[in-house]
Amino acid sequence: MMGKLSAADIEEILIKQIVGRIGCHADGLTYVVPISYAYDGAYVYGHTHEGMKLALMRKNPSVCFEVDEMQNMANWKSVILQGKFEELDDPQLRKHALDILNNRVLPVISSVTTHLSPYWPFPPDDYKEIKGVVFRIAVIEKSGRFENDQSGRP
Numbered sequence: 001m002m003g004k005l006s007a008a009d010i011e012e013i014l015i016k017q018i019v020g021r022i023g024c025h026a027d028g029l030t031y032v033v034p035i036s037y038a039y040d041g042a043y044v045y046g047h048t049h050e051g052m053k054l055a056l057m058r059k060n061p062s063v064c065f066e067v068d069e070m071q072n073m074a075n076w077k078s079v080i081l082q083g084k085f086e087e088l089d090d091p092q093l094r095k096h097a098l099d100i101l102n103n104r105v106l107p108v109i110s111s112v113t114t115h116l117s118p119y120w121p122f123p124p125d126d127y128k129e130i131k132g133v134v135f136r137i138a139v140i141e142k143s144g145r146f147e148n149d150q151s152g153r154p
Helices: 007-016 052-059 091-109
Strands: 002-004 019-026 029-036 043-048 062-072 075-087 133-147
Touching (some): 007 062, 007 075, 007 133, 019 052, 029 043, 029 052, 052 075
Antiparallel strands (some): 002 133, 019 062, 062 075
């Protein structure tokens, strides 16, 4: 059976996952790339470095963001956001975004094999020294779909 996800299901998936795919388009080029992210109910937050994704989003801030949860080909959920890219230069907004990213992503990736460095997690004492670009996507529209085979198989 296929169907549309409820608003509550959409929020649950966005909050639960930490990797999504951002789609951007400018100058006749479409680019889709996975990113780690954090979601607070209104914004998707990310941190990146100069490159194609950032160049395209600066030219055209209208972006698409996709997150999914997949058990197998017959049991999955997918959420699509339409939103607007915003580069966070303001020190308070930047610190807020980095705090959200640290609090969401670090507990998930921490393990005995995780190699922490001076760049990860972001050092809380001096956010101005963190290299790269902090951004958020202001969520404009959300939708979601699912499929489940209802056969009892995982």
